[in-house]
Amino acid sequence: MRTPKEKYMNDPEYHNLVCTLESLIEAARFTPSELREACLLASINYEMRHVRSVSIPQVDRALDVLSTWRDKEAL
Numbered sequence: 001m002r003t004p005k006e007k008y009m010n011d012p013e014y015h016n017l018v019c020t021l022e023s024l025i026e027a028a029r030f031t032p033s034e035l036r037e038a039c040l041l042a043s044i045n046y047e048m049r050h051v052r053s054v055s056i057p058q059v060d061r062a063l064d065v066l067s068t069w070r071d072k073e074a075l
Contacts, residue, residue, distance in 0.1 A: 044070050 007014045024030045030038070044066045 041070060 008018050
């Protein structure tokens with residue numbers, strides 16, 4: 001598995017993603033913490049939409065925990 005720096009140097013899409021995130025920080029649009037939260041929320045939202053079709057008890061419990069975290073953050 002490549003490190004994030006190796007991906008940044010060798011994968012144009014990943015490079016562009018990092019540059020976009022950096023530009024949002026530089027423009028004071030978001031803090032690094034807000035971007036981390038947004039990336040985590042995007043991952044959770046994706047998992048909530050796509051993984052529920054397969055019911056595995058451990059996955060269901062994990063998704064419930066993530067859902068609780070997401071809902072607490074919305075308050």
